[in-house]
Amino acid sequence: MTGREKRKAHACSADRRRELAKNYTLYLRSIDGDAEGTDTCRVWCRSSSIPIHPATGLRTDPHRQKSSADLVSGSIPVLDLQSSANSLPQLSRIYSEWGVFQVVNHGVPSTLLEEMKEVGLRFFRSPMEFKLRYACDPGSAASEGYGSRMLSKEEGVLDWRDYFDHHTLPEFRRNPSVWPDFPENYRDVVMDYSNNMKLLAQRLLRMISKSLNLPDSYIEDAIGEVYQNITISYYSPCPQPELALGLQSHSDIGAISLLIQDDVGGLEVLKNGEWVPVVPLSDAIVVILADQTEILTNGIYKSAVHRATVNSHLARLSVATFHDPAKTRKISPLHQLITDHSPPKYREVVYGDYVSSWYDKGPEGKRNIDALLIQH
């Protein structure tokens, strides 16, 4: 199967989910008896006529694509940033074949990673009335604050996820007074975390330039001033995990995303048509190449399609830090990577237009970047 055929096959299962999603009803649901004491959580739940599994009593969706956790063992590459054994060809292979990997010995203090997850957890486990004080504006795309769904379109596939989005960089966008003030170190931890993630993202972008035999700062310069957002996602236990996704299949739209997760597991990456679990490793940071890096590298490096699954017994928390170009930035394949044998694969795009199209069409799979493909 070609990559395009695989994406199409994958999109079919997403179509099927969208069809089923017509039967969703929204309600405020109390999740009590959650092992970790969560009180209330806003979730979307489905009331449909999907068959009920005889043993579990849960409704099942026979069309939901199985994750490869059920099919194969194995996980994504792990890169030790302190190791001298990281050869450029090895790095290139990881970037081009996977577009996602975990880094260890990355220089970010493990105490900060733990604090970031801890403050997020304290917020999500606080009473709903407190959380709603920070509610984001559901009518405006990518607004800062607490929310429960990613898309505002009625027909969209819905995610079993609560989140808090922070605008953290450039500094003029950073307004800690709109972030929670409980626990009391929340705002300081988010700022410290933001600064550390920016440094790591820059280091990784330099490694990417180097692996393409470009001057170190090349990709960073093409991206320009970094716009950074930090999203904490909280996936409460889902009574029917077979039917839901915490976050549907997508590629991130910016340049590079850095993600930490607790030890529950649920992040999966699409590779050769199969969903590969990203096994949580303590102190590791998951690096996810995003669409603008794919465009800049003329498709030599791929953005990774990923999703988050949910489970019936444990809540899960992740923190994703997105590094994007400014909305006015024009992004196109770097001319150093264009030759007679490898002509440009993508049309130039103004990043803000790319973002708008993403919000119009939805995140499914990679169809947004596909719209820029040049037919040769």
Ligand SMILES: O=C(O)CCC(=O)C(=O)O
């Ligand atoms: O929660 C996760 O592991 C995935 C989060 C993610 O992909 C995102 O926020 O874009």
Ligand SMILES: [Fe+2]
């Ligand atoms: Fe993502």
